[in-house]
Amino acid sequence: DVKVTQSSRYLVKRTGEKVFLECVQDMDHENMFWYRQDPGLGLRLIYFSYDVKMKEKGDIPEGYSVSREKKERFSLILESASTNQTSMYLCASTEAGRPDSTFGSGTRLTVV
Amino acid sequence: SQKIEQNSEALNIQEGKTATLTCNYTNYSPAYLQWYRQDPGRGPVFLLLIRENEKEKRKERLKVTFDTTLKQSLFHITASQPADSATYLCAPGSGGYNKLIFGAGTRLAVHP
Numbered sequence: 256d257v258k259v260t261q262s263s264r265y266l267v268k269r270t271g272e273k274v275f276l277e278c279v280q281d282m283d284h285e286n287m288f289w290y291r292q293d294p295g296l297g298l299r300l301i302y303f304s305y306d307v308k309m310k311e312k313g314d315i316p317e318g319y320s321v322s323r324e325k326k327e328r329f330s331l332i333l334e335s336a337s338t339n340q341t342s343m344y345l346c347a348s349t350e351a352g353r354p355d356s357t358f359g360s361g362t363r364l365t366v367v
Numbered sequence: 368s369q370k371i372e373q374n375s376e377a378l379n380i381q382e383g384k385t386a387t388l389t390c391n392y393t394n395y396s397p398a399y400l401q402w403y404r405q406d407p408g409r410g411p412v413f414l415l416l417i418r419e420n421e422k423e424k425r426k427e428r429l430k431v432t433f434d435t436t437l438k439q440s441l442f443h444i445t446a447s448q449p450a451d452s453a454t455y456l457c458a459p460g461s462g463g464y465n466k467l468i469f470g471a472g473t474r475l476a477v478h479p
Contacts, residue, residue, distance in 0.1 A: 259410075290469075295471055297371070297456070297469045297470055297471035297472060298411075299469075300466065300467075300468075313466075345410050345411075347410070354399055354401060354416060354460050354467070355413040355416055356403075356411075356413060356467065357413070358411050359410050360408075360409055360410050361408070361409065361410050
């Protein structure tokens with residue numbers, strides 16, 4: 256069964272900390288995505304990557320960066336965590352040319 | 368800007384009835400539209416995709432329609448069961464890297 260694995264289900268960090276959220280997929284998918292999900296707002300795209308070392312900004316990239324050094328791994332970095340980054344973070348991947356996404360279980364991040 | 372609207376109010380129905388969820392979009396001409404199911408605290412799971420040249424798509428008890436004139440998709444679950452209770456997200460999409468825009472979702476509650 257294909258899988259997208261996010262390293263943490265729950266995370267609590269302090270304001271100003273640098274936070275790393277890790278995502279690994281075992282499907283050899285080319286495209287990977289990071290979303291955040293907030294009540295009433297749906298999923299909003301932060302960054303995506305269509306190849307190793309390639310990245311594109313999504314709709315809300317401010318305060319975030321990403322890294323894709325290997326095809327299977329896509330990391331989201333919060334350079335200096337702030338309370339307004341408290342959210343559910345979801346990683347997804349898709350095969351090139353196919354639109355259906357496979358999502359991880361999510362990381363619920365709380366910044367205090 | 369592109370806007371996706373799903374009924375924000377929960378839909379409560381009786382077991383055995385047909386549930387119908389609506390997705391409307393504006394300022395957008397998607398090449399396809401996807402529906403996902405999301406359970407509390409979990410990532411979305413892909414259900415169905417319908418392309419702009421298709422009027423209707425079926426999968427078991429699920430049926431999706433896509434009206435590009437009305438800019439609307441309807442998602443039907445026939446013979447609904449309590450296990451169908453979840454939040455359902457619509458996601459129109461287009462473009463080479465499968466960038467999706469998600470609606471905020473409609474919560475469905477099926478009562479025995």
